[in-house]
Amino acid sequence: DENKRQIASRKSIERYKMGGVLGEGAFSVVYSAVDLVSKEKVAIKIIKKYQLDQKQRDNVLKEVNLMKQLNHPNIVRLIEFIENENYFYLVQEVVSGGEIFNQIVKYTYFSEDLSRHVIIQVAEALLYMHEQVGIVHRDLKPENIFFKPIKVVKEDQKTRLQKLRKSDTNAKLDEGKFVMNYGGGGIGLIKIGDFGLSKQIVLNENNSLKTPCGTIGYTAPEIVRDMKYSKEVDMWALGCVLYILLCGFPPFFNDSIEELTKTVARGEFKFLSPWWDEISSGAKNCVSKLLTVNPIQRYTVEQFLKDPWILDSEKGRHSHR
Ligand code: ADP
Ligand code: MG
Numbered sequence: 001d002e003n004k005r006q007i008a009s010r011k012s013i014e015r016y017k018m019g020g021v022l023g024e025g026a027f028s029v030v031y032s033a034v035d036l037v038s039k040e041k042v043a044i045k046i047i048k049k050y051q052l053d054q055k056q057r058d059n060v061l062k063e064v065n066l067m068k069q070l071n072h073p074n075i076v077r078l079i080e081f082i083e084n085e086n087y088f089y090l091v092q093e094v095v096s097g098g099e100i101f102n103q104i105v106k107y108t109y110f111s112e113d114l115s116r117h118v119i120i121q122v123a124e125a126l127l128y129m130h131e132q133v134g135i136v137h138r139d140l141k142p143e144n145i146f147f148k149p150i151k152v153v154k155e156d157q158k159t160r161l162q163k164l165r166k167s168d169t170n171a172k173l174d175e176g177k178f179v180m181n182y183g184g185g186g187i188g189l190i191k192i193g194d195f196g197l198s199k200q201i202v203l204n205e206n207n208s209l210k211t212p213c214g215t216i217g218y219t220a221p222e223i224v225r226d227m228k229y230s231k232e233v234d235m236w237a238l239g240c241v242l243y244i245l246l247c248g249f250p251p252f253f254n255d256s257i258e259e260l261t262k263t264v265a266r267g268e269f270k271f272l273s274p275w276w277d278e279i280s281s282g283a284k285n286c287v288s289k290l291l292t293v294n295p296i297q298r299y300t301v302e303q304f305l306k307d308p309w310i311l312d313s314e315k316g317r318h319s320h321r
């Protein structure tokens with residue numbers, strides 16, 4: 001016990017027993033690990049300091065500082081930050097299902113119900129970040145959205161799956177679709193992570209944006225513009241994520257970065273046939289309100305959460321109970 005207490009008090013990476021790799025980024029590797037004191041599973045993002053210049057190191061500290069301020073069920077919690085000579089360690093709560101990205105790859109696309117189940121939770125995280133803390137994520141994408149799995153297999157589902165396999169040549173896809181339509185598709189709690197590109201914005205008591213220093217009349221346009229449009233970039237990204245969830249591919253893609261930049265700048269996207277044919281007009285309308293070029297007309301997170309397609313489900317969900 002004394003030994004345990006000693007371990008607990010030492011702010012050292014030795015407190016954790018390292019496991020396998022959960023994911024990799026450009027400058028980081030994320031490992032699963034076990035806290036030897038609490039026996040809890042964690043995820044540890046390890047960053048090699050020698051690979052980073054001073055500015056990049058400062059950014060890691062910024063990421064840590066921002067994460068420390070966040071306390072919300074739909075946001076990955078930072079448990080502790082450890083730094084030694086060679087490494088930064090971001091000890092985080094583990095989100096065992098991994099990236100939502102891999103689920104899209106696995107199942108091609110999600111049902112409208114499951115897409116809604118996921119996107120509402122992402123929006124709840126944004127509502128908290130934007131309106132309560134004043135942090136914009138700026139790197140929202142399926143690779144940075146994680147999930148906790150829930151078990152959904154029931155007897156009647158098993159027998160239906162067996163029937164599907166016998167009757168349908170396209171069984172694999174249908175099976176996926178069926179599973180995704182059933183009981184939330186095994187996706188439970190959603191948590192967003194990777195605050196590496198996030199930024200603090202300045203909020204006043206009424207949670208509206210304010211200038212960091214003095215009168216607006218003397219503030220440089222880039223600062224005003226940056227603060228004014230910062231939340232909206234997350235809402236655009238939310239639109240891209242919702243689009244991908246519903247059809248399985250992104251709204252904007254082009255092998256040429258130049259062409260891609262142009263189509264994004266014009267906000268040129270289509271609800272491509274046949275993939276979007278079966279998707280409701282309510283869902284399409286909701287995506288369009290997010291993928292609106294003019295940031296002033298684009299949905300805010302509050303508006304998004306009141307969208308008819310989003311609220312529709314609320315009714316549905318209650319009636320299922
Ligand atoms: P980077 O900034 O390098 O992209 P991320 O924070 O996005 O780093 O982590 C890289 C990958 O590691 C993620 O895409 C995910 O697959 C995995 N990962 C990160 N944090 C967690 C976590 N808390 N739980 C489970 N997997 C995680
Ligand atoms: Mg990432």
